[in-house]
Amino acid sequence: MTKIAVLGAGSWGTALSIVLADNGHDVRLWTHRQEQADTINQKHKNEKYLDATIPEQVKxxxxxxxxxxxxxAVLIVVPAKAIRDVSMELDKVLKDPAVIIHATKGIEPESLRRVSQLIGEEMTGYDYEDVVVLSGPSHAEEVGKRQPTTVTVSSINSQNAAFAQDLFINESFRVYTSNDMVGIELGGALKNIIALGAGISDGLGYGDNAKAALITRGLAEITRLGASLGASPLTFLGLPGVGDLIVTCTSPHSRNWRAGNLLGKGQKLDEVLEQMGMVVEGVRTTKAAYQFAKEQQIEMPITEGLYQVLFNDEKPKDIVEQLMNRNKRDEMDDIASFIRTSLPE
Incomplete structure (x- = not known):
């Protein structure tokens, strides 16, 4: 039995606490709200975030x-915008060495820092190379019901990655390892941009043809940006890439899809975020990716279009028309480029 602290009692933190408790671990779920902590301990429920019974091993x-x-071990599952603050607070109180794992899908807009880098910058004695990331196609609602789910863990420190794999893996929660930490983190973050777009497409009343095109061309954008930051393009064909894209772009469980759907139906961003009541990581990530793509001259037309909808009040339908009327090109150009960057030297 391993004693693990899970920082963040939202839907995903709660679901992962259930996985860890099922594996016989001593799970300590942290929230900054005393009322929420009391309710979890007394009723073994966290109904605002997840419709599931929480095992008694979770305190x-x-x-x-x-x-x-x-x-x-410490599992960090707070919104990306809170990572620096929580890491600084953790650094003050964590006295003994522990493996740091995070399951947050996001990047910092100003710096384009990945979550592992933010943790490494704010915690004394913890380099980002030792942090483990957990990511993949995984709705908290389904994990909480113990439905089959498969994810990937990655760290530059292979021992820490293997440790995390052993912590989580069970008959309903399969865990792979990967040595491409950059790709795993970026895949989990950037797919939220495309999920917003998929929601907008559905909100506009478009069909499966439009969504299939959006997901496929969105994967090309994710791969271009990821490769420019040192990720292996092949990683984006795996669970944290294609897998996460499929699950996030096609399900109402996805906050990003739901937010995009409301935008497609004509609501303004502020109204959508207030109605959601939970963090929509894709909004922040769209800003980060758009800024970086502009600086590095990386072609990301879907991301640019979404940026205009989110931050410049452009109409979603107008952006779709602009995308459909871009200059003609050969799709094989992109595929050939992808193959070239995927092959070893």
Whole structure:
């Protein structure tokens, strides 16, 4: 039995706590709200975020210093915008060495830093190379019901990756390992942009043809940006790439799809975010990817179009028309480029 602190009692943190408890671990689920912690401990429910019964092995805490006492691992599952603050607070109270794992899908807009890099920058004695990332096609709602799910863990530190794999893997939660930490993190973050677009497409009343094109061309954009930052293009053909794209672009479980769907139906971004009541990571990630693509002259027309919808109040239908009327080109040009960047030297 391993003692693990899970930082973040939203839907995903709660679902992963259930996985860890099913594996016999001592799970300590942290929230900054005492009322939420009391409800979890008394009722074994976290109904605002997840419709599932929480095992008794999961104990909730609202004091961070108590949650991380004597733990062997810390799983960070807070929104990307809170990563720096939570990492700084964790650094103050974590006295003994522990393996740091994160399951947050996002990047920092100003710097385009990945979550592992943010943790490494804010925690004394923890390099980002030792952080483990967990990512893949995984709706919290289905994980909480113990439906079959497959994800990937990755770290430059292979021992830490293997440790995380052993922590999580069970008969309903299969875990692969990968050595491409850059690709795993970027795939999990960038797919949220395309999921927003898929939701907009559905909100506009378009059909499967449009969504298939969006997902396929979106994968090309993700691969171009990821490769420019050192990821292997082949990673995006795996679970954190194609897999996560499919699940996030096609399901109402996805917050990003739901937000895009409301935008496609004519609502404004502020209205959508207020109605959602939870963080929509794709909005922040769209800004980050758009800024970086402009600086590095990387072609990302879908991302650029979404940026105009989100931040410049452009009409979604007008952006679709612009995308459909771009200059003619040969699709094999992109495929040939993809193959060239995928092959070893």
């Amino acid at each position: 909730a805490f609202y004091r961070l210093d108590k949650a991380i006492e004597d733990v062997s």
